[in-house]
Amino acid sequence: MNARVGYHLGLTSQGRELEQTALPLRGQLPDWLKGVLLRNGPGLFEVGGYRCRHWFDGLAMLQAFILRDGRVGFRNRHLLTRTLEQARRSGRIEGSGFATDTNRSVLKRLRGMIRPNLTDNANVSIAHLAGQPVCLTETPLPMAFDAHTLETRGILPFTDNTTLHMSTAHPVADHHGGDLYGFGIQFALTSQYLLYRIPAGSRRRRILARLPVKTPAYMHSFAVTEHHVILSEFPLVIRPVDMQITGRPFIENFRWEPERGTRFQVFDKHRGTHLGTCVGEPCFAFHHINAFEDQAGRLRVDLAAYPDDDVIRRLYLEPLRRGWREPACGEAWRFTLDLQKGTAECTRLAERGLELPRIHGDRCSGRDYRYVYGTGNHVPGALTDELVKLDVSQGTHQVWSETDCYPGEAVFVPRPEATDEDDGVLLSVILEADTGTSSLLILDARSLEERARATLPFHLPFGFHGEFLPDQG
Template sequence: MTARVGYHLGLTSQGREVEQATLPLRGHLPDWLQGVLLRNGPGLFEVGGYRCRHWFDGLAMLQAFILRDGRVGFRNRHLITRTLEQARRSGRIEGSGFATDTNRSLLKRLRGMMRPNLTDNANVSIAHLAGQTVCLTETPLPVAFDADTLETRGILPFEDNTTLHMSTAHPVADHHGGDLYGFGIQFALTSHYLLYRIPAGSRQRRIIAHLPVKTPSYMHSFAVTEHHVILSEFPLVIRPVDMQITGRPFIENFRWEPDRGTRFQVFDKHRGTHLGTCVGEPCFAFHHINAFEDQAGRLQVDLAAYPDDDVIRRLYLEPLRQGWQEPACGEAWRFTLDLRDGSATRTRLAERGLELPRIHGDRCSGRDYRHVYGTGNHVPGALTDELVKLDVRQGTHLTWSEADYYPGEPVFVPRPGADDEDDGVLLSVILEAAAGTSSLLILDARTLEEQARATLPFHLPFGFHGEFLPDQG
């Protein structure tokens, strides 16, 4: 079977919005698994005359799998944003996407230097902000929605005067009190990285540190430990003025400069002090796996890493739909940062690679840990064809795969009261290409053995990230 009649279905639009109280279920759900899996990702790749060039520019769609009383229900809704409404109305968009040309004139681009037209197509992740559930992307425009109905509520503006042009789609929750940590970039002749903290229940970003930079790096995520915040500056950098004068889409203005190495900017989490820069081998990553402080006082930063930025170019839709000839996942790399000498030493954690990494976040985020789960790839021509569990201490792995099935991000849900780090289940939305359908797969997180599968009568486009909201009580 060729790739074109395989995973490419997950890169096609799903215009339907449905509600189904009960899906056909094979197997049995654990009695304790009660709640909702929320998923975010592209749902539409063309609207009217608008066509996405890159996977990351697909227009956002929310999915909810409702797991209660041994049954699984489903609903989905497109996120109603200015970007979607504009595409429906005029067949084009004005806000800057990731890699899709907005066809803005030079005059409009120059005006954008003063008043940037940021996209609200929040198609990446899901977070909780000031008591509301929001969708996020790499602009500072969180879009709130009703977690029960999936109805869009609109942009949830921050209550501060901070101007950011780019913001992480992966804020990190603090173990103590529920504060959110994030970072953003102010683009200018001299740009700035800004680190901020959002107190629990607040919409105010309190700036804890800023760092001037001439050529900012593209950073999708970052790392937070008990006492430190780390920005991983990959050598994919931009001259901000290029965004306004070249007319190219956002990401195509970045340049790969491997001689810079990967620069880890380390900050004191509480005082905001810039503690130093550690420099390691050049690499690129979308996602940090985890980070923590070891007993020797060094920082361990784990990434799903690639040797360069070529993965971005391989995710343009036209070539991606034709077939994937390279590994579609990063390698699990650990950089050991020593602030005393500024070194960042790389080791490989396991032979198997992964992408879309997830850990037992409530227990292990920012702390020493053992297990990480993700999507993997072992057959040439497939985007993602397995789920992977890595033991980062032993360097071993387990996998789940079935022929012609293509899984998405595995969300770990711990069993209530569990002692072991991997005592729980994994929830992954999988595409069955031959049948043209998608299913919710439930695996035992310890063994990766299937426990249950709930199947939809149609396909879902591949999503990016999700969160499980357990029922209260």
């Protein structure tokens, strides 16, 4: 099987569901690596007459890699949502997707201003809400599931009365007590950004701050430090009324206005006070790498950044399957915020780019750090062809790559009782073109040398995000 066919498999539906207690394993797992890697992402790109146009609209599928007793088990399940049910029943969907037309009438779109018809296709990430694992997307509809069986339990509703039309799929857990921080948008003639905190064990969003805005920005993630919450307003903005009158899919109503620059809205993390706006050069990003206050008290915000929003168009399935003519990958940009001057000075942290960035979160999230891991795209033709480790303090990088292999997000798992920031392993699901199958790759996080590889009997579509749940005791 040639590389192009193999690469395309990552953008092809996987309708099978499998449960296997021990996958074929090459190499040896570290004795201490015991737990479950849960992953979320698209599993189906067409159901009946329904066809996705964009990678982000693929219908959700959960995966679990079970690492115990030196073996790797596996199971996968499609997330049983209203969206999937509609697609199976009628070949169409009603809830608003990212970039796929829902074929809603003008009347239904206008009604959506009052009673939003939000998608429950939670295909982006995994979090824990009130002690329950949930799948998330950019709507405020967490989908609960059983962490052992992966069976869908349904929407886990919040217990407050806050109405949001858009909500981050990347809430940030606080080091002190486990509270979750998040943000959302209320679309209206004058829209609002809302920052909220969810106390540990609760499903109630406590509003920290509201910020009125005429033309809201598209923001997929945000940043939380020890003392601040930061919204990064990229100059990709929308007039909310356009969503109701144009009939275009959600993201196609946003406009790129680089003259606005990138506006960092800074809030006090504890009181919710809006401390000011810092403006830097225009850019776009899906993911924040990290943010922190340095020893001098300056705010640093690190992004996997692009010079503009063209990457969104590159991720439509047609150009993705055709193969990119030029590599396209986020670059590690650092903005240093000066609240007194209202400026944000940008520097590039390394020559090598990356996407789907991960750090040693338990130790470094919201704090100064050194290493970030991600997927890379160094040669033309593929969405991802390498794993990258950046040393942001030295500006250096290390790379893992293998001919005709296409890796996904690298989840860092620290070795118990480790003292060094990069003492652990990386877990990445890779697509192997020569066999047309996917594998779980385990790398030493220090050297990027392979420790083990567990191979599935079929391919998995390219996914988004995952979390490792270590065994207790």
